[in-house]
Amino acid sequence: METIILAVVIAVVVLGALGGLLITSRLKKPLPPPPPSKPDLTAPPAEPHVGDEAETPRDEERRTIEEVDLPGGGAPATVEEPPAAEKAPEIEIPEPSAGRLIRLRSRLSRSQNALGKGLLTLLSREHLDEDTWEEIEDTLLTADVGVQPTQALVERLRERVKVLGTRTPEELRGLLREELLKLVGTDMDREVKTEPESRKPxxxxxxxxxxxxxxxxxxxxxxxxxxxxxxxxxxxxxxxxxxxxxxxxxxxxxxxxxxxxxxxxxxxxxxxxxxxxxxxxxxxxxxxxxxxxxxxxxxxxxxxxxxxxxxxxxxxxxxxxxxxxxxxxxxxxxxxxxxxxxxxxxxxxxxxxxxxxxxxxxxxxxxxxxxxxxxxxxxxxxxxxxxxxxxxxxxxxxxxx
Structure with missing residues (x-):
């Protein structure tokens, strides 16, 4: 009886060992490959892998390098050049000084001739009474001529207008021009001294x-x-x-x-x-x-x-x-x-x-x-x-x- 039990135990152990070996061998076998799927004709071509260039070439014309778009599409990227050094400013050629005031005369006239026109209007009155001469003085003082020059100008104008008698616009203008030139001064040396005789600069x-x-x-x-x-x-x-x-x-x-x-x-x-x-x-x-x-x-x-x-x-x-x-x-x-x-x-x-x-x-x-x-x-x-x-x-x- 004991012999039969011993034989059964041995048989069970042997069967268990065989079953473990079988399971282990099955786990070590590689899985079968998945079934082939139908190709997706709308999908983009797969990225090339190493060795793809050894495959049989496709039946299509090869493109030149100029026809191949860079990644991202669009025009080829340009290489930025280093910023150029700042250029020295160009030397300008100024306008000659001779005749500048003549060119700018109209600009001066726009702001200044209120004084001249005001004086000519007052001097053209038929009767030059004290009130008119006071207005002439006020016009000169308002233009910042100054007290002393104004008094001197009015005195000379009074004398010359009295001698002149009848006064046409042309005569009045000539008279006023002469007197203003005396005040401004035509005999002053107005040259800017920049050339001493014996030295430079x-x-x-x-x-x-x-x-x-x-x-x-x-x-x-x-x-x-x-x-x-x-x-x-x-x-x-x-x-x-x-x-x-x-x-x-x-x-x-x-x-x-x-x-x-x-x-x-x-x-x-x-x-x-x-x-x-x-x-x-x-x-x-x-x-x-x-x-x-x-x-x-x-x-x-x-x-x-x-x-x-x-x-x-x-x-x-x-x-x-x-x-x-x-x-x-x-x-x-x-x-x-x-x-x-x-x-x-x-x-x-x-x-x-x-x-x-x-x-x-x-x-x-x-x-x-x-x-x-x-x-x-x-x-x-x-x-x-x-x-x-x-x-x-x-x-x-x-x-x-």
């Missing part, structure tokens, strides 16, 4: 208060000089405003003028000294020195302006000291002129924005106040709108056509 210093257009005037004057065939060095002695030095350098670059500048808030006298030194070494014709816009009420700043003048004169005497005045400020400009003339010897006046005011009499008033001539006038914001002052063209613009 000529040295010009430009002074004035803030807001008169001083730095712009310096740049425009450089254009006038270059147009007349002279070489120029600019001295940016307004060190209190970095923008002023930048602005002046831009003006210079346009006409090929070299600009000497110093550190911001540096010593203006040092910059002015260096500008004259550079000008002498380079052999240029003219050095223009732009000073800071001094407030005439600041004693310390005005003293510094005197220092700039003294330092420059260690090289050579100044040939010109031009005072820039804003014509629209009227009588306040006379106060500025008076103070500046006490600090430096003003040799000439530049009146800016003369096309923007009807008070052209400031030309007469400032000359009468300082005893120095108006040499240049500004008649617009254009780079060539600075013109040499011509008394006859100015008076003709006052009277109109």
């Amino acid at each position: 000529g040295i010009v210093m430009i002074v004035g208060v803030n807001g008169t257009g001083k730095t712009t005037t310096t740049g425009k004057l450089a254009r006038v000089l270059v147009a007349d065939g002279r070489s120029v060095v600019l001295g940016a002695a307004d060190t209190f405003r970095a923008a002023a030095a930048d602005q002046l350098q831009t003006w210079g670059e346009r006409v090929g003028a070299y600009t000497v500048r110093g550190p911001e808030a540096g010593d203006p006298a040092s910059v002015a000294f260096d500008a004259v030194k550079e000008g002498k070494e380079m052999g240029v014709d003219v050095v223009l020195i732009d000073t800071a816009g001094r407030l005439h009420t600041k004693t310390g700043l005005m003293d510094e302006l005197g220092k700039v003048k003294r330092v420059v004169e260690k090289h050579a005497p100044l040939d010109e000291v031009l005072l820039v005045l804003d014509a629209t400020t009227g009588q306040n400009g006379l106060v500025q002129a008076r103070v500046f003339s006490e600090v430096v010897d003003i040799t000439g006046i530049v009146l800016t924005k003369l096309d923007g005011t009807a008070k052209g009499g400031i030309v007469i008033a400032v000359q009468n106040e300082l005893g120095v001539p108006v040499k240049l006038i500004g008649l617009g914001e254009g780079p060539d709108d600075l013109a040499p002052f011509d008394p006859e063209a100015f008076v003709d613009a006052l009277l109109g056509d």
